[in-house]
Amino acid sequence: MLLGTLAVLGVGHAAPALADYRVDIESPRSLRKLLKDNLDLVRFAKRKDLSEEQFDFLLTAAPQQVKELVQTQGYFSPAVSTDVSREGDERTVTITVEPGPRTAIHSLNVAVTGPVQTEAPARVDASRNAFSLQPGAPFTQSDWTDAKSASLDALQAQRYLGARLTHSEARIDARTQQADLTVAYDSGPTFTLGPLSVSGVKRYPAWIVDHVNPLHVGEVYSRERIQELQRQIQNTPYYASVAIDVANDPQHPNEAPVSVKVSEFPYHNLRSGIGYSTDTGARVEGTYSYNNMFGRAWVLSTQGRLEQDSRYGSIQLAMPPDEKAYVNSALASYQSTDVEDTNIYSARFGVQRTRTLQFYDYAYSLIYHQDRLEQNVGPGEIAKALVPSFAWTRRDVDDPTFPRKGNLFGVELGFAVRNVLSDATFARVYSHGRQYFPLGKRDLVLLRAELGGVFSDSASRMIPASLRFRGGGAASIRGYGYQSVGNNVSGSVLPTKYLVTGGAEYQHWLNRDWGGAVFYDVGTAADVWRERRFYSGVGFGVRWRSPVGPVNLDLAYGLQNHSIRPYITLGVAF
Structure with a gap:
């Protein structure tokens, strides 16, 4: 209405630059930015074509507009005054705001009706718990809107996709500065999932989506399951984006159609x-x-x-992916490394069968390894092995990118038989895990462990070097060089049969994006367990939740070698 009135008065038309002024706002800091960003008198101060008549209109309207703005922050009895002063050619408008006492929530009534009361009373509790405003808290319009949305969202997240808001009232008593809130939802019927329909398919067959689909026709609707479907589709190499929609018509809740729209990668x-x-x-x-x-x-x-x-x-x-979401493949790779005066040349050839699910990964493989190792003294080592193996990974964390609670665990099992394209008979086991414990609202404790072993009566040199272990580095034992913990022979650090590492870290977060950490790491790598020697390191670091994942900047001190080392890592959990 104000902008329309100004347009009638001539804003936007060529006019003499008659009104020239600036605005000072004297108010609590928490309100100042709100007023500067939204008060029309402030926004139009930048205009050079305002007439005196238009300026008077803005000045007259300012007190009421200030009251309406501060009421959104819970101040319903503000005192507002304006003062215009001149000093030379400069005119200053001073707006003084005394917001008065802030309105607090006196009572809250969240009612949830419908089949949810008998079918899933836990969903009623989830909806009420998601309502972030509670008695005693300050009342603001934005918090009131957000709380209603979050509560409804919690109800719709499982079973009751068609739930809706049926009543909403915030009764404000400006005299007592109290707010009585009432909100009501109707759950509507339980929704079940129907068959998938896929659109956007141009290059790749639509059955790829069907093969990775974890949903079953008739299962109860769950947002987590829809998100699982989305992740499964995007885990394939064929689709750049995926949009999923479930029909939410309360009149047709049974076997609601699930629409999947994909955008494909080029060939x-x-x-x-x-x-x-x-x-x-x-x-x-x-x-x-x-x-x-x-x-x-x-x-x-x-x-x-x-x-x-x-x-x-x-x-x-x-x-x-096949009908069980397994991917079969053939592969070959070659890698050469020169670390700690040890050169390793490793070739691999084989086949594997893998499946990636929401919480679990599976991999079955048959890989032929052929490695050559060169060291400072003595002849080089050449070893080969044909290794059938199995790998399993479990993820159970609250956030896959920035976990605060839960755990990650993986294990690999393999073996080789002498004279079956192998120089030695051995069994190989490797496992690694992380456990996250939240402390308060921001802090956490991270525990990490890693175990590896190659069990064989044969000499270590008869087992391919890439299947043995070394320790040290940012993801192992901080305070020591990368893969510098192993079997030291004349300055060359050779990989070993056994590995044990672990670490404990405490993270304190100053805000959402930045935090600090202190840590302790310990571990060993040895060919003969009774000859093991443990190495430990302590340090501190900076943590940053970057747009691409957690970035860790650490400074560690090795207690055995008395060295200080910096580390920079992009810490993706698994």
Whole structure:
């Protein structure tokens, strides 16, 4: 209404620059930005074509507009005054705001009706618990709106997709500065999921989506399950984006249609990147993939990576997911590393069968390893092994990118038999895990452990070096060089049969994005367990929740070698 009135009075038309002024606002700091950003008298001060008549209109309207703005923050009895002063050619408008006492919530009544009361009373509690405003808290319009949305969202998250807000009232008593809040929801019927329909398919067969679909026709609606479907689709190499919609008509809740709209990647994909880490130095890498080999959506991918102390290349041919969401593939790779005066040249060839689910990953593989190791003194080592193996990973965290609660665990099992394309008989076990414990609203404790063992009566040199273990570095024992903990022979650190590392870290977060940490790491790597020697390190660091994941900046002191080392890592959990 105000803007329309100003337009009638001539704002926007050519006019003499008659009104020239600035505005000072004297109010509590918490209100100042709100008034500066939204008060028309302030916003129009930048105009050079305001007439005196228009200025008088803005000045007259300002007190009422100030009252309306501060009421959104819970101040319903403000005192507002305006004063216009001149000093030379400069005119200053001073707006003084005494907001008065802030209105607090006196009572709250959240009512949830419908089948939810008998079918799933826990959903009623979830809806009420999600209502963030509670008696005694300050009342603001934005918090009131957000609380109603969050409460309704919690009700709709499971079973009751068609739930709706039926009544909302905030009764304000300006005399007592109290607010009585009433809100009511109707759950509506329980929704079940119907069949999938897929649109946007142009290059790849629609059955790929069906094969990775974890949902079942007739199961009760759950937002988490819809998000799981979205992740499963996006975990494939075929789709750039996925949008999922479930029909929410309360008149037709049974087997509600699920619509999936995909945007596909082109057949050819080329990606490259550069990076740096304190463990492996500068890095440049590139990946090329073709997603329609033989015209059957098989994926041919090649990767190359050049690091300061390492070179890596691989090629893989993968089939689309089968009806159980398993991906079968054949692969080959070659890697050479020069770390701690030890050169390792490792070639791998084999096949594997993998499946990625929301909480679990599975991998079955048959890989042939052939490694050559060169050291400072003595002859080089050449070892080969054909290793059937199984890998399993479990993720149970509250946030996959920035976890605060839960755990991550993985285990790998493999074996080789002498004379079956192998130089030695052995069994190999490797496991790693993390446990997150939240402390208060921001802080957390992180515990980390890693165990590895190659069990064999044969000498260590008869087992491929890439299947043995070394410790040290940002993700292992901080305070020591990358892979510097192992079997030291004349300055060359050789990989060993056994590995144990662990760490404890306390993180204190100053705000959402920045925090600090203190930590203690310990571990060992040895060929003969009774000859083990443990190494430990302590330190502190900075934590940053960056847009691409957690960034860790650490400074650690090795207690055994008395060295100080910095570390920079992008800390993706698993």
